[in-house]
Amino acid sequence: MAAAALKDANNGAAASPGSFPFGHFKNVHQSFAQAGRAPLVAIENITFDLAAGRLVTLLGPSGCGKTTFLKIVGGLMSASSGTIQINGRDVREPQPDFGVVFQQANLMPWRTVLANVLFPMEILGRNDAAAKLAAKELLALVGLEGFEQSYPSQLSGGMQQRVALCRALIHKPKLLLMDEPFGALDELTRMEMQDLLLDIRRKTGATVMFVTHSISEAVYISDDIIVFSKRPAVVADHIAVGLPYPRTSEMRYRAEFTALEHRAGRALGITR
Amino acid sequence: MSKAAIRNAVFPLLGVAVIVIAWQIYTQAFAISRIVLPSPLDILKASAANWDVLLRQSWPTFLESVLGFLLAVVIGIPFAVCVASSRILNLTFYPILIATQSIPKVAIAPIILVWFGLGMQSKLVIAFLVAFFPIVVDTAAGIRATPPGLLELARSLRASPLQIFLKIQFPAALPFIFAGAKVAVTLAVIGAVIGEFVGSVNGLGNLLLSANSQLDSPLAWAALVWLSVLGILLFAAVAVAERIVMPWSDTARH
Numbered sequence: 205m206a207a208a209a210l211k212d213a214n215n216g217a218a219a220s221p222g223s224f225p226f227g228h229f230k231n232v233h234q235s236f237a238q239a240g241r242a243p244l245v246a247i248e249n250i251t252f253d254l255a256a257g258r259l260v261t262l263l264g265p266s267g268c269g270k271t272t273f274l275k276i277v278g279g280l281m282s283a284s285s286g287t288i289q290i291n292g293r294d295v296r297e298p299q300p301d302f303g304v305v306f307q308q309a310n311l312m313p314w315r316t317v318l319a320n321v322l323f324p325m326e327i328l329g330r331n332d333a334a335a336k337l338a339a340k341e342l343l344a345l346v347g348l349e350g351f352e353q354s355y356p357s358q359l360s361g362g363m364q365q366r367v368a369l370c371r372a373l374i375h376k377p378k379l380l381l382m383d384e385p386f387g388a389l390d391e392l393t394r395m396e397m398q399d400l401l402l403d404i405r406r407k408t409g410a411t412v413m414f415v416t417h418s419i420s421e422a423v424y425i426s427d428d429i430i431v432f433s434k435r436p437a438v439v440a441d442h443i444a445v446g447l448p449y450p451r452t453s454e455m456r457y458r459a460e461f462t463a464l465e466h467r468a469g470r471a472l473g474i475t476r
Numbered sequence: 477m478s479k480a481a482i483r484n485a486v487f488p489l490l491g492v493a494v495i496v497i498a499w500q501i502y503t504q505a506f507a508i509s510r511i512v513l514p515s516p517l518d519i520l521k522a523s524a525a526n527w528d529v530l531l532r533q534s535w536p537t538f539l540e541s542v543l544g545f546l547l548a549v550v551i552g553i554p555f556a557v558c559v560a561s562s563r564i565l566n567l568t569f570y571p572i573l574i575a576t577q578s579i580p581k582v583a584i585a586p587i588i589l590v591w592f593g594l595g596m597q598s599k600l601v602i603a604f605l606v607a608f609f610p611i612v613v614d615t616a617a618g619i620r621a622t623p624p625g626l627l628e629l630a631r632s633l634r635a636s637p638l639q640i641f642l643k644i645q646f647p648a649a650l651p652f653i654f655a656g657a658k659v660a661v662t663l664a665v666i667g668a669v670i671g672e673f674v675g676s677v678n679g680l681g682n683l684l685l686s687a688n689s690q691l692d693s694p695l696a697w698a699a700l701v702w703l704s705v706l707g708i709l710l711f712a713a714v715a716v717a718e719r720i721v722m723p724w725s726d727t728a729r730h
Contacts, residue, residue, distance in 0.1 A: 278632060279632075280628065280631060280632060297634070298631055298632045298633070298634050299632075300632075300633050300634050302632070304628075304629065304632045306625055306628070306629070308625050310623065310625035310626055310628075310629055312626065312644070312647065312648075313724050313725075314647045314648075314650070314722065314724050315724075323629075323643070324633050326643070327630070327633040327634075327635045327639055327643075328633065355723075355724040357724065
């Protein structure tokens, strides 16, 4: 029921692709001025399109500019040059209709779990009874029923990140931006969270842009993988994963899966 | 009560008991004059005999401390917020604050008495002056220590500066504010007593001075004990307020 409501509110983005791609990124370039030295080029040139409802992963080595790119897409940072369009509109400032999940859960210790999830609705002035109901449904969806009145300090790292995921979804964002959200979690929790993300994606139809430096994570969750080269970043490879959903852990041991991992590894220059 | 709670109550009391007993034995064994060092029993007797005077004289000292402290909170927190959120205001006022802090409060107490008279006002002002600094410094530090991730989250939702302050920066600074308030409230008592020493008509500091001048050491010591009890009670009141205002920090501890 919650999922249906969320899907409706997603502007039917997944169902009806327009004449333009949902996300359009062309010749995105980012450099930072450095005192007394040549500017630091973080992103040389990134160009790709993102279809609505897809889950795209930005995969690359640490410090390659993938987080910078995600921030540019989210309007949290402006690019030095290039075109960044979502739904045909240029992104120049933060977009309240996007959801963001960071590497750290970034929960407010003084708020209960429920109040943390409702934070975006408060800022957007839509914190009504319906929002509260939606928040409870989301928490149930991620397996946190009964924890509404707990404080973040009482939760484990994985549970905190689930709350952060609910907070990013509460205002039914058009685009979910995730910056290494499972990077700080242990391996088993991480695999659990990957399944949870895919489950939520299936139920909400959200378009997701996900940053990671884990090859297996990228292959396991993605429709598409954009492999970033070392800094200054260019697109080293654009991999259409093509494995069927729902993905299961057994798939990790299949030949197609390892072939995709191998291809990503080659694009990253770590295998031949 | 849990085992830990009993232990937390018993050991501090044990520490006090050891000192008091050693003190009693020392004064009796060496027949120390009660003018030089009254025994704990002498102090207790003086306290019991003069409880009405002590209670009456506690009231002005209590009021001076609490009002001075509250004034420091009411003025100090907004001041710290301005200083922490504006680079220009910070550059303009922070050096002055540091400079005024380095003036010994005992040294300006006579001047403040000239301005505000022998009554309660002058003590209140001195209590305010000593309590102001820790509140401002800790509040400003707390606001600057807001986790950057929370600020980025607010920015991603295009929260207004007022929303960011009320919903993120201020609650994030609360543990710092309470840390400063606990220091400030004990300093406020000291400030009030300094004022009473320099010139006053009542208060525990006034009682202590007059008892001392009459060589009534047990009463002077009794006033001293009441003063420290007053300081402990005010500290405890701030600690209780902290638990009420910040229930989440309590759950973090257990």
